[in-house]
Amino acid sequence: xxxxxxxxxxxxITIITAVLLSSCAGGKDRSKTLVIYNWGEYMxxxxxxxxxxxKDYEITDVIEDFKAKYPExxxxxxxxxxxxxxxxxxxxxxxxxxxxxxxxxxxxxxxxKLQKLDMSKLPNVEKYMDQSLASIRFDxxxxxxxxxxxxxxxxxxxxxxxxxxxxxxxxxxDTDPAAVWxxxxxxxxxxxxxxxxxxxxxxxxxxxxxxxxxxxxxxAELEEAKNLLIEQRKSVKPIVGxxxxxxxxxxxxLVAGIAWSGDHVVCQQKLQDGGQDPEMLQYIxxxxxxxxxxxxxxxxxxxxxxxxxxxxxxxxxxxxxxxNAVYVGYSSPHTEVKQQLPIEITSNTSYYxxxxxxxxxxxxxxxxxxxxxxxxxxQTVLAN
Amino acid sequence: xxxxxxxxxxxxxxxFLYAPVIVLIIFSFNDARSxxxxxxxxxxxxxxxxxxxxxxxxxxxxxxxxxxxxxISTFIATLTCLGLQSMKKRLRGIIMQVTYIPNVSPDLVTxxxxxxxFFFIGIRTGFPTLLMAHIAFNIPYAILSISPKxxxxxxxxxxxxxxxxxxxxxxIVKVILPEIMPGVITALILTFTLSIDDFVISYFTxxxxxxxxxxxxxxxxxxxVNPQINALSALMFVTVLILLIIVNIRSGKDAKNSARARRxxxx
Amino acid sequence: xxxxxxxxxxxLWMLVFTIAPLMLVAYYAFTSYDSSGNIYFTFEGFKSILxxxxxxxxxxxxxxxxxxxxxxxxxxxxxxxxxxxxxxxSTLICLLLGxxxxxxxxxxxxxxxxxxFLLFMxxxxxxxxxxxxxxxxxxxxxxxxxxxxxxxxFNVGPIQFLYNDFGIGLGMVYNYLPFMVLPIHSVLLKIxxxxxxxxxxxxxxxxxxxxxVIFPLSMPGIFSGINMVFMPAMTTFLIPDLLGGGxxxxxxxxxxxxxxxxxxxxxxxxxxxxxxVFVLASLRVLTRYEQDNSGGGVLG
Numbered sequence: 001x002x003x004x005x006x007x008x009x010x011x012x013i014t015i016i017t018a019v020l021l022s023s024c025a026g027g028k029d030r031s032k033t034l035v036i037y038n039w040g041e042y043m044x045x046x047x048x049x050x051x052x053x054x055k056d057y058e059i060t061d062v063i064e065d066f067k068a069k070y071p072e073x074x075x076x077x078x079x080x081x082x083x084x085x086x087x088x089x090x091x092x093x094x095x096x097x098x099x100x101x102x103x104x105x106x107x108x109x110x111x112x113k114l115q116k117l118d119m120s121k122l123p124n125v126e127k128y129m130d131q132s133l134a135s136i137r138f139d140x141x142x143x144x145x146x147x148x149x150x151x152x153x154x155x156x157x158x159x160x161x162x163x164x165x166x167x168x169x170x171x172x173x174d175t176d177p178a179a180v181w182x183x184x185x186x187x188x189x190x191x192x193x194x195x196x197x198x199x200x201x202x203x204x205x206x207x208x209x210x211x212x213x214x215x216x217x218x219x220a221e222l223e224e225a226k227n228l229l230i231e232q233r234k235s236v237k238p239i240v241g242x243x244x245x246x247x248x249x250x251x252x253x254l255v256a257g258i259a260w261s262g263d264h265v266v267c268q269q270k271l272q273d274g275g276q277d278p279e280m281l282q283y284i285x286x287x288x289x290x291x292x293x294x295x296x297x298x299x300x301x302x303x304x305x306x307x308x309x310x311x312x313x314x315x316x317x318x319x320x321x322x323x324n325a326v327y328v329g330y331s332s333p334h335t336e337v338k339q340q341l342p343i344e345i346t347s348n349t350s351y352y353x354x355x356x357x358x359x360x361x362x363x364x365x366x367x368x369x370x371x372x373x374x375x376x377x378x379q380t381v382l383a384n
Numbered sequence: 385x386x387x388x389x390x391x392x393x394x395x396x397x398x399x400f401l402y403a404p405v406i407v408l409i410i411f412s413f414n415d416a417r418s419x420x421x422x423x424x425x426x427x428x429x430x431x432x433x434x435x436x437x438x439x440x441x442x443x444x445x446x447x448x449x450x451x452x453x454x455x456i457s458t459f460i461a462t463l464t465c466l467g468l469q470s471m472k473k474r475l476r477g478i479i480m481q482v483t484y485i486p487n488v489s490p491d492l493v494t495x496x497x498x499x500x501x502f503f504f505i506g507i508r509t510g511f512p513t514l515l516m517a518h519i520a521f522n523i524p525y526a527i528l529s530i531s532p533k534x535x536x537x538x539x540x541x542x543x544x545x546x547x548x549x550x551x552x553x554x555x556i557v558k559v560i561l562p563e564i565m566p567g568v569i570t571a572l573i574l575t576f577t578l579s580i581d582d583f584v585i586s587y588f589t590x591x592x593x594x595x596x597x598x599x600x601x602x603x604x605x606x607x608x609v610n611p612q613i614n615a616l617s618a619l620m621f622v623t624v625l626i627l628l629i630i631v632n633i634r635s636g637k638d639a640k641n642s643a644r645a646r647r648x649x650x651x
Numbered sequence: 652x653x654x655x656x657x658x659x660x661x662x663l664w665m666l667v668f669t670i671a672p673l674m675l676v677a678y679y680a681f682t683s684y685d686s687s688g689n690i691y692f693t694f695e696g697f698k699s700i701l702x703x704x705x706x707x708x709x710x711x712x713x714x715x716x717x718x719x720x721x722x723x724x725x726x727x728x729x730x731x732x733x734x735x736x737x738x739x740x741s742t743l744i745c746l747l748l749g750x751x752x753x754x755x756x757x758x759x760x761x762x763x764x765x766x767x768f769l770l771f772m773x774x775x776x777x778x779x780x781x782x783x784x785x786x787x788x789x790x791x792x793x794x795x796x797x798x799x800x801x802x803x804x805f806n807v808g809p810i811q812f813l814y815n816d817f818g819i820g821l822g823m824v825y826n827y828l829p830f831m832v833l834p835i836h837s838v839l840l841k842i843x844x845x846x847x848x849x850x851x852x853x854x855x856x857x858x859x860x861x862x863x864v865i866f867p868l869s870m871p872g873i874f875s876g877i878n879m880v881f882m883p884a885m886t887t888f889l890i891p892d893l894l895g896g897g898x899x900x901x902x903x904x905x906x907x908x909x910x911x912x913x914x915x916x917x918x919x920x921x922x923x924x925x926x927x928v929f930v931l932a933s934l935r936v937l938t939r940y941e942q943d944n945s946g947g948g949v950l951g
Contacts, residue, residue, distance in 0.1 A: 035593060040603075078592045079603070088914040093508060093592055191794075191811050197897050233898055239814060240897030244606060253794050274416075375913065380705045382900050382908070383726035390755050394769075397752050400825070401776050404787030407797065411790060460661055467658025479662065485669055488934060490886035492903055493927050496910060496919070497672030504675055520668040523661070552654075583782060583889065588910070598782060605786040605893060617783040624778040632771060 030094075033074045034307040036063075037086060037095040039294065040079040040243050041266075042156070044327035050269065053342035057326040066314050073307045081242040082198050084375070094301045096308040101292045103200070103364035105152045106139050107371065108297065114151045115298040121309040124316035125153045130333045132355070133157070133293065139365060152295035153312050156262065156330035159350060159361065160201055160292070161285040163194075163249055163259035163267065177286035181209035183256045185232050193238040194245040194257025199378040200364050202229060204290050205258050214290055215365040217373060226377045230384045246270065249281055259283065260292075261351045262330030269329065285350040291361040293333070405621060412614035429615040436612060442600040445511070449596065450579035453518035458571045460519075461526030462564070465534050466556065480531075483524045494521060495588035502589065509591025517589035518579045525578060526571040533567035676927075680920035696921030700727045712736040727905065727922065731929075734902040737816065738884035741823035742831075745880045746873065748824065749831035753872070756832070757839035770836070777829045785822050785893050792818060814896030822890040830879035838872030839865070874937050882930055902926055 044059045051057075063075050080086040083104040090098060090113065100108065108114050119126060133154055139145045162180050164172065172180065184193055184205065195202055204214045206225040216222060232238060239245065239254060246263055248254040250270045259267075261283060268278035296315065298308045314320060318336040325332040325341060331351050332338060338346050349357045412430070416423025433439060468476050486494050498517045499509070507513055537560065545555035561568075583598035590599060604610050683693045706723040708715045711732040715721065724732070752773075759769055776784060791797050792812035802808040812818055842865060850860045888903030895901075900908075906926065909919030 037592065076593045078595075082912070085912050088912070089592055092503075191814065237814065237896075238898065241606075244897075251795055379913070380726060383730055383905070384707055384900075393751060394755055397748070397828075398772065401773070401828070404784050404791060404825075405776055405779065407790050408783065408787045460664065463657040464661035466654050467656065467661075470655050471658065479658070479665070482665055482669055485673070488931065489673075489927055490882055490930055492886045492888065492906060493676070493923050494672075496906065496923055497676050498668070499910070500675040500679060500916070500920070501668070501672040516668070520664075523664070527661075577778075581780065583780075598780060601780060601782050601786075602889070605782060613783065613786065617779065617787070620783070621779050625775065628771070628775065628778065632767075 029074075030303050032072060032304075033076055034097070034304055034311060035076045035093075035095045036078070036097045036311070037089065038077070038079055038097075038099045040081050042079070042099065042294075042328055043077075044323045045077075046327075050326050051272065052269070052326065053344045055342050057322070059323045059327050062315075062320050062323055065320060066311060069314065070307070070310055073304075073310075084199055090299050090301070094303050095299055096302040096304045097296055097311055098299055099155050099294050099296050101294050101364070102136075102138050102148070103292075103366040105148060105295050105297060106144060107366040108299075109144065109147060109151055110366070113300050115300055115302060115305065116150055117153065117298065117312070118309060122153065122313045122316070124313045128316050128318065128321070128334045128336055129154065130335050130338065132358075133333055136293070136358075136363065138363060148295075152297045153316070154333035155294045155296050155315065156325070156328060157291065157293040157333060158260040158262045158330045159285050159353060160204065160258065160260060160290040161264075161283050161350060162256055163264045163281055163283050164256035165249070165252065165254075165280060166282045167280055168255050171282065172284045175284065175287050177208045177288055178211065180284055180286040181205055184238070184258070185209070185228065185236060187235045189236060189255055191237050191239070192253070192255040193232075193236050194248060194254045194259075195232075195238040195240045196245075196258050197240045197242055199374055201258055201260075201290070202381070203374055203377060204364065208286060208289055214288075214362045215370060217369050222373060222377060226381060229381045233381065233384050250274065250276075260330070261285070262328055265329030265345065265351070283350055285353075285357075287360045289361060291353060291358065291363060293363075294330075405617075408614045409618040409621065412611065412618040414611065414614075429611040430619075433612045433615045433619075438595070439597070439600055439612070439616065442595045442597045445514075445594055446580060446597040449511075449515055449518050450576050452515055453522050453579045454572050454576040457519045457522035457526045457575050458530075458568060461523055461530050461571060462568060464523075464527055465530045465564070466560070468531070469534055469539075483527055486521055486524050487528070491521075491582075491584040495585040498585065499588040509589060511594050514586060514590045514594060514596070517585050518582065521582070521585055522575040522578060526575050529571040529574055530564060530567040533564040537563050676920045676923050678920075679916045680924050681917075683917045693917070696917035699918055700921055700925070701725055710736075712739070730900055730905050731902050731925070734885055737819060737823065737901065738881055741820050741827065741884045742877055742881045744820070744824050745828050745831040746877065749828055749876065750835060750873070752828075753832045753835035753839060756836050760840065773832065774829060781826055782889060782893070785826065785890060788818075788822060788825065788894065789813070792821075813894060814898070818894045819891055819899060819901075822894045823884045823887070826887075826890065827880040827884055830883075831876040834875040834879065835869055835872035838869050842868050870940075874940055878934060878937050881933070885930060886926065 044062045047058075047060045049056055049058055063077055067073065067075060080089070083101050086098060086100060087104065087107075089095075090108075105114070134149070137145050138148045162172075162183065164183065169183070174180070183189065184195070186193075200214075203222075203225055206228050207214055207216060207221065210221070210224055210228065212218070212221045212225070238257070239248060241248075245254065245257060245259075246267050247270070249257070249259075249267050264281065264283035267281045271278045271280055296312045298305060298312075302308055315324070316334065318334065318340075321332060321334040321337045322340050325334070325337050332341070338352070346352050353361060413425050413427070414422055415426035415428065468479065471479075495517070498513075498520060502509055502513045541559050541563070542555050545559040546552070550558065581598070582596075583602060586596045587599055587602070590596060595603075601613060601616070604613055680696050681692055681694070682690050683695055684690060702725055703723075705726055707726055707729050709720075709722040709724045709729055709732055710716065713736075756769055756773065760767060789796070793799065794809045794811065794813075798812070799809040802810065812821070846868070847860060847864060850864045855863065886903045888901065888907045891899035891901045891904055902922070906919055906922045909915050909922060913919075
């Protein structure tokens with residue numbers, strides 16, 4: 001009988017050490033932890049000096065800044081590169097902050113997966129948010145559209161256009177979508193076109209090229225867009241990615257591609273770092289293309305709502321918002337930041353669309369019909 | 385002539401095997417972000433690597449999981465092998481058949497099936513699920529390393545120990561354990577390395593809030609060109625090289641010693 | 652020895668972590684949720700894999716691209732066929748490259764007893780993370796990478812090595828070549844010298860000795876090598892992910908996507924079952940061959 005006792009003892013000891021060790025590795029106290037789920041490369045996470053149009057900006061790791069201000073919270077930070085990849089995860093795990101794009105916010109809102117923001121805890125948002133974004137229509141249903149800002153605070157916004165190598169393509173000026181996107185489908189650029197591994201952007205550019213709405217549900221139009229994308233994969237053989245594409249534009253491996261306006265700013269920054277002419281890469285915004293706003297939200301199953309509010313408000317502190325805007329390169333919804341950034345950037349209507357440009361752009365909408373039909377198309381495109 | 389052909393063939397194969405490794409190591413000292421241009425010599429990427437909290441915490445998780453899963457799975461495997469000895473042949477056969485399943489099925493399916501299990505039970509993915517998954521895929525390898533030692537074991541040893549007045553526990557610890565020790569050590573080393581090297585199963589069972597080194601590398605490699613990855617690979621390569629050389633020298637010595645011992649027995 | 656009880660924890664563990672998960676894959680493959688969250692039995696998963704609703708030309712071993720045969724099949728069948736043809740070709744290349752290497756290695760270690768330095772050097776890169784080694788090929792093969800920069804000296808190129816079948820095949824051969832060499836090498840080492848000497852004594856020249864004696868005796872090694880290369884090559888999602896330029900969907904990626912992105916567990920599980928059955932069946936065929944060919948007990 002001795003054998004059993006000693007065995008039991010050893011098993012117990014092993015299990016206890018396992019639990020102890022695992023608790024110090026993984027099981028942090030959840031009420032003191034802030035779990036953030038953000039796009040990749042979408043927040044300043046390093047210390048460096050960035051130079052934009054001759055102006056120097058110091059950036060630091062803003063998560064560390066947050067921890068310095070709120071030492072009681074531990075931060076867990078993870079990233080995704082596609083709204084559609086983020087979507088299933090929020091059921092699987094509990095996040096306190098997510099930063100989906102507008103149409104995904106609407107979708108989550110309709111599915112009751114978001115918590116209402118407590119504006120009394122967000123004085124900076126109240127104070128600094130750019131009011132030109134206030135009138136944006138997020139959904140055909142006005143009642144829903146009006147609710148969006150109750151549940152989400154804008155983080156960054158951008159437009160979708162074409163990034164291209166000026167040395168090879170010359171300066172493009174025609175903003176007719178059929179002319180701009182034509183390059184994506186030009187077989188002479190085999191293996192040298194970049195496409196986003198993102199459902200709405202790919203299908204959207206194809207629809208825009210064909211002259212259709214970015215939110216169409218007409219079967220014939222979608223079929224046309226789908227076939228165009230499949231044909232492109234076969235004949236043009238685009239390189240598909242997200243963050244990895246930027247280096248390929250900078251190195252000259254890719255000649256043109258779909259890009260969020262912010263990625264273009266980042267690419268120019270990289271060119272400058274490498275001692276090259278930043279103007280080599282240009283960005284053109286076709287009419288009727290997309291504008292999208294990524295917004296900070298608190299999911300319904302968040303476990304640390306208190307810290308989440310503190311974090312959203314912290315992101316709106318002018319100093320922090322500036323660091324993020326400089327690092328990320330996307331357009332900032334922060335009035336004070338807009339003052340601090342170089343005028344060359346903030347006056348460019350491709351980055352910061354004025355009222356007239358904004359009028360011509362379309363946001364993505366989300367409805368069950370759009371979501372399922374687009375997903376089906378995307379699956380088929382991917383399998384080719 | 386023949387020798388020249390075989391030599392150059394082997395040289396080509398080795399060039400193929402080592403080209404990427406050498407490239408990684410050289411470019412870990414390259415003072416330019418690009419992978420094609422040489423911008424001078426630097427240790428910057430190594431410095432940045434040790435400041436990168438993501439990588440460091442992933443390293444910690446990887447090591448803890450590898451250590452724990454190696455210990456636990458080897459422990460369970462040893463118990464199991466002890467138990468299997470006194471089992472009826474038929475039952476033992478069935479158990480061994482099932483044990484082989486994870487070995488022959490693709491990692492992808494093992495990872496997914498475990499993910500479904502955790503999802504079905506309703507456990508959130510995180511450190512505990514990662515550890516359980518690693519134990520689960522390690523146990524079969526541990527059993528397969530230890531069970532051959534039992535085949536070589538003289539069954540009468542245990543009985544003899546009991547006859548000589550040992551309690552069962554003593555008999556196991558003093559008689560059987562030393563006999564199967566080489567198998568146990570192999571199991572420990574094997575499971576530890578398998579756990580460190582695993583990507584696919586961790587990818588499906590770790591969830592989003594915890595990351596092993598392999599998962600971190602995967603997400604970094606899919607993003608931009610990051611020379612920190614080169615520095616990390618160079619370090620890992622050198623570590624493995626040193627470890628393997630030590631193991632090899634030791635086992636070489638052991639082999640010599642045991643050869644000497646055997647010769648001694650004969651004379 | 653009455654220690655059966657010691658195996659019980661493992662039997663319990665096995666039921667939970669080996670049997671139950673596989674059952675769950677089957678369970679999810681045949682069930683789905685309706686809009687109110689009720690589970691119901693369904694063949695939808697398999698149906699949508701086999702549905703002729705959206706089809707493409709079968710791309711199997713160059714059928715479409717080389718011979719221009721236009722055979723329309725469901726998209727997932729094509730994904731499966733594409734993965735299979737890449738895995739088959741990579742396995743074949745591994746065998747063609749690996750057999751001579753294993754043979755030379757075996758000869759060397761036979762001559763210099765105990766010096767396993769070459770073998771050690773051969774296994775060494777395997778100990779480095781597969782992700783990292785695959786990633787390193789990017790630097791070599793990129794359009795403005797090292798090989799193309801070298802070629803440009805001679806005014807050749809740039810050649811597109813990446814994001815195509817070549818790049819993926821290379822990634823597979825590189826990662827799995829040692830899995831082919833090692834089993835063949837160990838079988839070759841175990842071949843009884845006296846059998847070879849007997850053949851030579853009976854007047855066989857070296858070519859005949861190889862073809863009639865050594866090669867047949869090394870068959871078990873070849874089979875286990877094929878086994879060890881084919882399975883990971885068929886199921887990998889890493890290699891196409893890293894070297895495929897984001898537009899390669901092989902069966903591994905398709906399954907990964909179903910679970911991690913689309914969250915369609917029904918289709919994902921159905922695909923997994925298809926893959927598992929296929930892999931296990933081909934494994935069975937191989938082991939049968941192996942047993943038929945290993946008469947004489949070379950494996951010991």
